[in-house]
Amino acid sequence: MNFDFSDDQKFLRDEARKFLEAQCTMAHVREVLDDDKKSHNETVWKQIVEMGWLGAAIPEEYGGLGLGMLELCVIAEELGRVLAPVPFGSSAFFFAETLKLAGSEEQKLELLPKVADGSLIGCIAISEGPGEIKAGNVATRLGGGTISGKKIPVTDGDIATHAVVLVKDGSGESLVIVDLNQSGISREPIKTLEPTRSHATISFDGAAAELIGESGNGMALLDQINDRAAVLLAFEQLGGASRCLEMANAYAKERVAFGRAIGGNQAIKHKLADMYVKNEVARSNAYYGAWALSSNAAELPEAAAAARVAASEAYWFASKENIQTHGGMGFTWEVDCHLFYRRAKLLAVQAGSPAVWKEKLVSALEAKND
């Protein structure tokens, strides 16, 4: 039994944590929060690019570090802990993984090295309106090598240089890659609950697009992409949920009411114990997802879904109860609790809400136990 990260991976985690705690502080996050014009923190982004993390799971022949998915999971958790206000997930979890999964050799050779060196920022554009997007209800359409339609919201859509876009293609759906710096595309930043990660509406009007994967296979491919991203997002969520518990714990020991630290009251102790239990359940499920992802296991669909459901629940619970533990202070703009509450919600609904993943999980279990 070796259900844990290796010593090398733990070393990477420790180094990443040291680096991010020094270089990506809450002050860096707040620079983006308090400035409507800032889509991300450029200083932090530049340093992360220099660390080579974007290419952690990109093979060396495509310009990456060629480490692996477990290493990318480790980095995801650390980025989640510090609420990194950068488009890392969009570029590394979605765009690069799409290319690795379905890109032609030519596409991989052209684009992956640019993801790895930060000269390209990728994103994924799926949503068009409220509710889960499903086969048959995609309005953005492909025809004659160009696409037209509107995607809203696109996480990191205003700073990305390239997007993977889900489009209607004849009677089915396909995924295409679009260079966002061309005429025929307009982008508008959009106000969201999570201002430390930028979002945009992207309108396509005859923009040149290139198929990735087979025509008509878009929904199946998107499922596979989301399974991979779900594990990585789960680690990012786990990092945030762990920080919420740490914050609540520190405050409960320091805040005095009725003559003693509030953390001595069972109402608070049990709340924090509940957080701990949910976080551990999320961690164990995330590790299983990491194992399935890194070993290309047949169990990936249910492992990814379970990781995602557990992590979304843990982060939701930890972020809301962290505010509650902080009392009135927790409801101020100056105290950081709300930033985790905001990020928790973004990560829970990006790539499918918990309800969507619960349904995926049950479908996978049914298929498996037929």
Added chain:
Amino acid sequence: MDFNDTPEEAEFRAEAHAFLSQHLKPKTPGALRSGGREDFLARAKAWQKIKAEGGFAQITWPKEMGGRGGTVMQQVIWGQEEAKFDAPTGPFAIGLGMCVPTVIAFGSDEHKKKYVRKALMGEEVWCQLFSEPAAGSDVAGLKTKAVKDGDEWVINGQKVWTSGAHYSDYGILLVRTDPNVPKHKGLTMFIVDMKQKGVDVRPIHQASGGKEFNEVYFTDVRIPDSDRLGEPGMGWKVALVTLMNERLAVGGSPGPDWKEIMDYARSAGTISDQAFRAKLADWYVAAQGYKLTKFRTQTALSRGETPGPENAIGKIINANHLQDICNSAIEMQDHFGIIADKDEVPSDAIFQESFMWAPGLRIAGGTDEILKNIIAERVLGLPQDVRVDKDKTFAEMN
């Protein structure tokens, strides 16, 4: 990251599995708790003897005590393999897991000679007498008293929730020997002969309907001073050693899980219900969380590390999970779900049976609330609860 044994672990697992296959039948799916059968004790004693002779009883005990001199990891592996078979182990879990190790740690050479081998060979059964009607979570507040009379102690009082007391030969008994000091400091541990005069064992009629635990009354029971374990007043420290020896939980969940309720919902045609599907996903996540957290613990053991109090999460998850699943299964059966007759109700009434067992699971061996306190205090480092009796003598508080 993988789920493989090391070569040494694999070798031990194969050896354990071969031994088990030679002597036992694989567990039949759906069989839950095999306690309650009339021949259960005789079967358990016979199996314990076979195990001991085969060198698989008490894996971690030193060889001179009749153990295997093995590692905790080997014990975990043995537990996993044994759980795959219809092995009647219940009557010895507490005695060999907790009581006899306490005798080994604090008993005299005569004690060890007299008791250890017989317990190991399945000839004598032990029970643990700590809890009392007024001392459950706060067991150090117990009231059963022992008064010194020459070379003997005279015991009067009542214990409760004693598993297996009705078939036990001996017990380890925690009593109050000095009420004029704070509660933890006035306790003493003894070995007690359960078959002697003045020991009255009465089964408890549980809320679930079964009678698997007992009350034990002590009326002027005399114990020689030579059967004391540890110094007078040191009983709490001795008890902590007993509790530390609590076996690592190695089995699966103790009743129907997500798979059973999914199978039932499919057969009943209710699987398409959206609310049910969302809950099923949550149950799978919780069950996996429990199983995979144990894998992480096992990994730590395999690396020679000692798992800490974070293990408390297992029982919190598991007991609530079971209760929730059973409740939903019964409600899914609508009015019919109230039937507890195995011949009438689907799935052999496993949901109904565990529905009544689950409340006990949330209490036995540490209530949900005590386990959350343990996590809060020992893992998260939060302040201890207010203890108003801390600096007062037991007599002042009672």
